[in-house]
Amino acid sequence: MLKGKRKIPKVVVERLPRYYRYFDWLEDKQVEKISSRALGEYMGASASQVRLDLSYFGDFGQQGYGYNVRKLKAEMERILSINRQTSFVIVGAGNIGRALTRYGAFKRAGFVLKGLFDVKPLLSGEKINGVLIHPVEELGAFVRDQGIDIGVIAVPREAANDIARVLVDSGIRGIFNFAPIDLEVSSRVPVENIHIIDKMLSLSFLIRNVPPGGEAPEDHT
């Protein structure tokens, strides 16, 4: 249970996977405890920021001792549902859809790909990495019947909102969107947008705006 049921700010939630990665690495190196200051150095944040972030999840730190790596990692696994399986489908079996299907790290992190969907009849029945491509007409019933958690949208921009609507109407719990469009979906269904070009444009801005010999602007993510 989350401590006192305080609402966790989105920025904190977004930092969690990074904390988790670090704890995973520390555990691998058999480090038993870590101070908030050392954690902060890794995260590019102050020790007090780290203490505040982690306070949302319970009392894991001890004054003068630091954080117990094994305990906190286990708690993060619980919070991030890493020990529970999360099901997902991918809509659009093109370049992105196929690349994601072949990406082994999803399974290791507890994400189970249940099916791929595409509008092209020729693709139906094909398997990629053991995952079957279904006709997109079957998407709604599939999501509903199997209680799919997450829908990945990897279709062209023009089709993305229609697909999002089908997913939401079928009870999807979250959307991972690759299409270059801001989806119009109910605010009760969280959407994560993955826009590589936006990131490249930000990076392109940064590399042109670093003063000679100076530091890049701070990353506030």
Ligand code: NAI
């Ligand atoms: P692609 O053209 O290789 O694949 C798209 C697939 O979607 C095709 O197989 C097509 O038959 C299918 N499709 C079209 N309409 C559909 C519908 N109504 N229902 C189900 N399937 C449908 O495209 P690619 O390269 O895989 O890109 C997919 C999407 O991701 C595009 O919107 C593209 O703009 C976007 N993209 C996003 C990037 C990012 O950083 N977010 C990077 C590259 C692409």
